[in-house]
Amino acid sequence: MRRAYLDSNATTPLLPEVFEAMRPYYFEQFGNASSIHHHGQHARSAVERSRESVARLLGCRAAEVVFTSGGTEADNLAIFGLVKPDDHVITSQVEHHAVLNACKRLEERGAEVTYLHVDRQGLVDPDELRKAITPKTKLISVMMANNETGVLQPVEEIGRIAAEADVYFHTDAVQAAGKVPIDVKRIGCDLLSISGHKFHGPQGTGAMYLRRGTLIEPLFFGGNHERQRRAGTENLPGIIGLGCAAEIAMRGFSDGSVQRIAELRDRLESTLLDEDKIDAAGVNSGGARRVPNTSNIFFDHIEGEAMVIALDLKGLAVSTGAACSSGAIEPSHVLTAMGLPPERARASIRFSLGKQNTEEDVEFALSVIPATIAHLRELSPTYTAAVSR
Secondary structure, X not given: OOOEEOEOOOOOOOXXXXXXXXXXXXXXXXXXXXXXXXXXXXXXXXXXXXXXXXXXXXXXXXXXXXXXXXXXXXXXXXHHOOOOOOOEEEEEOOOOHHHHHHHHHHHHOOOEEEEEOEOOOOOEOHHHHHHHOOOOEEEEEOOOEOOOOOEEOOHHHHHHHHHHHOOEEEEEOOOOOOOOOOOHHHHOOOEEEEEHHHOXXXXXXXXXXXXXXXXXXXXXXXXXXXXXXXXXXXXXXXHHHHHHHHHHHHHXXXXXXXXXXXXXXXXXXXXXXXXXXXXOEEEOXXXXXXXXXXXXXXXXXXXXXXXXXXXXXXXXXXXXXXXXXXXXXXXXXXXXXXXXXXXXXXXXXEEEOOOOOOHHHHHHHHHHHHHHHHHHHHOOHHHHHHHHO
């Protein structure tokens, strides 16, 4: 059976170049980067080279990069590292659960959290953000790119508002890294999170940008690793892979690979929305700026989970939203926050492409999706009723 993977926002395959960069650090060059002998110092040099690569990806100093186990830890380190029980935090209703659930925990500890509404495109209103700031506001945390819709938030404007109010600004850039250029100075953020496996690096490795002079309380206590910001022996092969993936991601902005992915996404989107193929369908957040690889499309009168399973049986991997929420009974919190009725939110499918995808993958998807939708709608009483009207 032919298979095509269009779920890169969940995870991406490790590129061969990344794996080859990591391979020696599992066997010959396995030293602990904190050891002072030859093996340890060789490992330390490799870690610092990777730190410089990640810094170039983010537009910051190498010393401002803190390696973590991924985006969730980076988000949690940013939030719990700054906020105390009496502080006030501002975030949005469409954040990843790594931020939302951390904020819920803060509320249990006595902090106050404001969850900003979004419009029908999934965008926060900077004026509403400005009005939400109080004398107790310690942190603003608004994601750069949404994991379900790909929408890019106005982070530069948010950064200016945070600076004017003298409030820390954190942005979750997990779904932006490698897809759009990132410059932390232009954004004006104090903290930023990324995760390697979202841009063809290894799973279990990520990083946080921490602006020089920003003091945080660590989540882990032990050795003096990462300048006392994140205790624990460094994941040497993972860090090497993250650095290599960062270099490849930067090349993608000039070698045409990001543009190629955007063209594949646009072909998939425009063809599926041709009414001669599929009716009662549309792009969620289609009117907003998005990362170039992501399309979230509703197909009325189907159940998204049923479609994911049906397409998987035909060899096509897609999703209804965040992988960490897969199987949830409730409709997407992102889509409902945008004002979609529950039935349309449940009928929405996320397509997300990566560097591994080809024109043949998109053509294969276009060959199986219309028939799958037609079959599912034949079984849907709501579609039958709508057609008969």
